[in-house]
Amino acid sequence: MTTQHTPYTIGHAPSQTKHHEWRTASNSAAHLLPHLQKALTSNPNLNLLDIGCGPGTISASLAQHLLPSGHVLATDIADDVLSRAKEHAISQGLSVPGNISFQKASVYELPFSDNEFDIVHAHQVLCHLDDPVSAVKEMLRVCKPGGLISLRESDMRMWCFWPELPSLLKFHDLMVEVMLANGGQDKGGRKLVSWIMDAGVDRKDIEAGFGTWCYRVEEMVKGWEEWIERGEATLGIVNGEVIVRKAQA
Amino acid sequence: MTTQHTPYTIGHAPSQTKHHEWRTASNSAAHLLPHLQKALTSNPNLNLLDIGCGPGTISASLAQHLLPSGHVLATDIADDVLSRAKEHAISQGLSVPGNISFQKASVYELPFSDNEFDIVHAHQVLCHLDDPVSAVKEMLRVCKPGGLISLRESDMRMWCFWPELPSLLKFHDLMVEVMLANGGQDKGGRKLVSWIMDAGVDRKDIEAGFGTWCYRVEEMVKGWEEWIERGEATLGIVNGEVIVRKAQA
Numbered sequence: 001m002t003t004q005h006t007p008y009t010i011g012h013a014p015s016q017t018k019h020h021e022w023r024t025a026s027n028s029a030a031h032l033l034p035h036l037q038k039a040l041t042s043n044p045n046l047n048l049l050d051i052g053c054g055p056g057t058i059s060a061s062l063a064q065h066l067l068p069s070g071h072v073l074a075t076d077i078a079d080d081v082l083s084r085a086k087e088h089a090i091s092q093g094l095s096v097p098g099n100i101s102f103q104k105a106s107v108y109e110l111p112f113s114d115n116e117f118d119i120v121h122a123h124q125v126l127c128h129l130d131d132p133v134s135a136v137k138e139m140l141r142v143c144k145p146g147g148l149i150s151l152r153e154s155d156m157r158m159w160c161f162w163p164e165l166p167s168l169l170k171f172h173d174l175m176v177e178v179m180l181a182n183g184g185q186d187k188g189g190r191k192l193v194s195w196i197m198d199a200g201v202d203r204k205d206i207e208a209g210f211g212t213w214c215y216r217v218e219e220m221v222k223g224w225e226e227w228i229e230r231g232e233a234t235l236g237i238v239n240g241e242v243i244v245r246k247a248q249a
Numbered sequence: 250m251t252t253q254h255t256p257y258t259i260g261h262a263p264s265q266t267k268h269h270e271w272r273t274a275s276n277s278a279a280h281l282l283p284h285l286q287k288a289l290t291s292n293p294n295l296n297l298l299d300i301g302c303g304p305g306t307i308s309a310s311l312a313q314h315l316l317p318s319g320h321v322l323a324t325d326i327a328d329d330v331l332s333r334a335k336e337h338a339i340s341q342g343l344s345v346p347g348n349i350s351f352q353k354a355s356v357y358e359l360p361f362s363d364n365e366f367d368i369v370h371a372h373q374v375l376c377h378l379d380d381p382v383s384a385v386k387e388m389l390r391v392c393k394p395g396g397l398i399s400l401r402e403s404d405m406r407m408w409c410f411w412p413e414l415p416s417l418l419k420f421h422d423l424m425v426e427v428m429l430a431n432g433g434q435d436k437g438g439r440k441l442v443s444w445i446m447d448a449g450v451d452r453k454d455i456e457a458g459f460g461t462w463c464y465r466v467e468e469m470v471k472g473w474e475e476w477i478e479r480g481e482a483t484l485g486i487v488n489g490e491v492i493v494r495k496a497q498a
């Protein structure tokens with residue numbers, strides 16, 4: 001198992017973190033929610049591991065879905081976002097560590113026992129890694145037999161812009177180059193099923209789909225002004241989404 | 250207004266029509282369904298125009314959502330698919346013409362009065378046209394003020410395959426070339442908002458998003474055998490989706 005980890009291409013600039021804070025379970029883990037509801041009916045004490053939680057808005061949102069007696073353990077490789085994520089959870093009325101707790105961890109070496117979590121969730125994490133298959137193996141290790149692993153990864157080659165201003169296309173090409181130079185992945189969305197099978201999972205235990213984000217003018221980061229001024233400005237981002245059921249031992 | 254129409258790139262080969270018959274309102278017009286439910290509560294006699302209905306499985310499915318007293322009028326430029334669509338509707342237990350009726354029509358010159366329909370729906374139609382803006386204007390003409398226009402268009406440049414076998418990528422490039430040579434559109438998904446604004450609609454009256462189809466092995470057409478044999482084979486298709494509310498006069 002490798003212990004190296006890929007530089008986080010996106011960084012934690014305030015503008016980027018603000019964008020990430022827009023994320024909730026509804027807009028970013030919709031493929032998981034029906035499974036969560038179903039699992040809760042047989043086990044109200046679900047424990048969910050959220051890997052690479054960033055500012056933690058999805059983590060907090062998932063913790064709210066697990067109330068009153070489930071629990072989320074949110075991890076990240078970066079200390080500073082973990083403390084921000086903790087503040088966010090408290091601001092949402094969650095009890096720390098009753099409903100949600102936070103811990104620094106590398107996805108390549110999760111400091112947890114085998115078969116510990118009912119659900120393992122990671123959102124836009126594998127695309128930042130140089131070895132996504134090892135990360136999936138590690139997720140499988142800490143997931144209980146019969147438990148679920150929920151993944152959602154952007155496919156940078158499927159972003160689409162309209163209008164296609166040259167400066168914007170250049171910016172996107174640069175983003176992809178930097179992502180690849182950092183050892184990350186540009187086609188995570190379409191490769192998800194392949195990575196999971198390479199980690200040893202049978203295709204029948206994988207439920208795969210694609211989800212999208214669609215942005216309008218107001219949601220775009222500063223610096224895209226020319227594009228923003230166009231009323232028809234549209235940005236589509238396609239994310240691969242999978243639910244994996246860990247086989248019974 | 251132009252009367253020419255673009256050759257229908259996909260054709261009506263049995264394999265292709267079979268794929269189209271897989272389509273229902275749930276998997277192909279999910280963005281419209283909540284609006285339909287809401288509109289039905291104030292008007293149970295909704296009349297919906299479905300343009301370019303093809304084998305009519307979405308039309309029949311929409312007619313079932315409008316039961317008992319709404320009505321779908323399904324149109325297509327091709328006679329042969331219209332008769333197949335009628336047979337399909339009858340096989341689904343619908344009354345023709347009570348619940349659904351069929352009529353040959355060009356989207357460029359709809360044989361209907363102004364302000365005639367509560368809802369105008371077209372699925373994968375604009376991408377086959379050389380002048381989508383004129384088509385949208387014609388849809389707006391026949392839609393009642395305050396009524397809805399529902400569109401969903403694939404973006405061929407956002408298809409993604411994994412594994413990326415050269416033969417498959419070549420096949421996709423060829424599909425795009427033929428589509429363009431026939432006067433159709435390769436980026437319909439991302440251009441939808443732009444086309445509708447060019448037809449005179451204000452951005453505030455447009456609700457835009459993207460939806461996807463995700464295919465597995467069993468769903469692929471014959472001839473893609475090499476690709477099909479790979480368990481991880483994944484095809485994602487991204488569709489732009491919009492709901493337009495026609496402004497009150």
